[in-house]
Amino acid sequence: MHSILNGRPHRQALTAWLLAHLAMALLAAGGAWYLNIGRDAGHLERWMRWDAVHFMRIARYGYAGDPGADPDPGLPAFFPGFPLLLRAVHMVIGDWTLAGLAISLTAGAVAVCALARLAESEARPGAGAQAVWALLLAPPAVFLVAGYSEALFLAFALPAWLLAGRGRWVAAAGCAALASSVRITGLFLAVALVVWFVRSGRARTRSAGWLLLPFAPLATYSAYQWSRTGDWLAWQSAQKAGWGRELVWPWEAWQTSWNAAWQVDNSFTWAFRGELAAAVLGVALTVWLAHRRQWPAFTYVGLQVAALTTSTFYMSIPRSALLWFPLWVLLGRADRRWFLLYAAVAAPLSALHVLMFTTHVWAG
Template identity: 55%
Template sequence: MITRSAERDALLLWLGSRVGLLVATLLGVSLQDYLGKWRAWDAGLFVVIAEHGYDGVPGRPPDAGLPAFFPGLPMALRLVYLVVPDWALAGLLISLVAGAVATIFLARLAVFEGGTGWVAVLALLLFPTAVFLAAGYSESLFLAFAVPAWLAARQRRWPVAAVLAAGASCVRITGLFLALALWVEFAASRPALRQAPWLAVPLLPLAGYSYFHYARSGDWFAWKHAQEAGWGREMVWPWESFGKTWDAAMGGDEFAVAFRMEIAGVAVAVLGLVWLLVLRRWSEVVYCGLQAGALMTSAYYLSIPRSLLLWFPLWVAIARLRHRWVIAAYAMVSGPLMVLNTVRFLTGAWAG
């Protein structure tokens, strides 16, 4: 049974962590400088799309990588900017509100699955790349749609699940993997077939976004080709991807640490998939496994630790553990890494 105390605990953890992050990172920095620190890496690219569209900043060469970013967050940025006329602050506020929604429903999902709500939320908030839940990135907004969608699916409320999953598909290509996992969950539940057409709804945003770029540039798969043009993320054999990443991780430049984190992220992903397989969570294996497959067959590992934030089945699985020492050990290992990664991001270093 889902209780109000689980929701309260989740919200307190989320807001408390945001206050702690604000205090820890605002000391000795002016407000304008502080906001500027958060407009780094992809957060700045989301702002460019929100402000100027996918053609990029007028007068500058077009950025071929922009179509890789789905329109959900840029649209939200434009709306919030009407009320809060600062792009960086608008991004932070979206992540703040979306993160609150995501953590509340994560706690609900954990309780529904027989776990402890606050443990699932704490596991998410202490993950090494949790800084991206606060930044003007798409992770919090995606989870704000995806976690309630999954809870609705587990409760067999298929229309609600489909509409929420469509919202997730507006935010990230990961919504496609969520849609496929919903199909598996739907088939396993043996529902009335009259509800099956709802499962097509999460695919509509992807179709619409593909058509938008086809009308704009003649390319139905502009979002995929943007990954290749902007970051060189072509599909290769898994061992080729690992080899290239390993070589980069053993280098001596500033990105070597980040690539070591990528390899560690792959290890966590593989262990997590094995865990879900042992638990026979087949639909969740589909959701996480498709993401892992896509990321581990890229030309090199990129943003795998950050993508693990979206693996809500892992946080729920942790919440179902009855051995509290495991959770304490996780917190002691992951917490300091999260702080380190937050410092890296706010000092301009690549952090996932």
């Protein structure tokens, strides 16, 4: 881990991360004051929104939820890695919101340093800092700062990818296993590492067994939920019970989301338009990775896009795009003029998402 945090690109990455944190904190406080929405709420209270509440409840009460409230059938959809760490950090910090923010702050620092190193290794000098800024300017970047699982997942997944690139399969499998404990996305990472191992000329047969390790957290979690509910796929069933999401044909999911974006006028209209845009971006990225024959990255991104676009309706695809690190490496390699165009479009949308999230408006 020390090597990930060492060197000039990583100092630039850490500086960018801290500046992004500061900017979002100022937006959260200043936006609430200016808009007069949640003006009387404390700064920490503004960050306890949506999934951060779910993680807190799991960490505090377990998957049965708050015994003083109605049962929440959607809680098993959240993997245990983040709630377990949140519970541990809370023992030291003592405030649930601050504990979640501290996890994201620390994990995000590791993630941006790893992203900088990955971009520098695959592209020109300076690509690392540009890739980090591409990620931090992304419209849903607020979820890297909030007490959500995205930053923690990247803090494990990106080092796993770097280690795999060096042929250090045992260490890569260990990091990927930690990522798999945080989000179902770890399953797609695990499959991508298997593809990489098979295609690698440096692969050693004796290391192959270690690539089963990232699948272990999913198996363990499934067994745990089965012991509670009798359902081996409780984490998937919770998506239907909590949000009405289940597997459908991709054209059905597109049509439902399209109708919600253009034929219904409510507070979610613009959110669904963002979902559609992110889905198109995901498909385009998958096609580009296939064209470039980057099969491990194609597997990692493509499986995510396939899962997200075959749900009843599109939900949280922009937020999931934060995990598509091949996209941020690609933007890190882009010509500066194209990057400035991206920044000019993304930065205002990112600020808007901060204001939406911290004033309790749905932001994806």
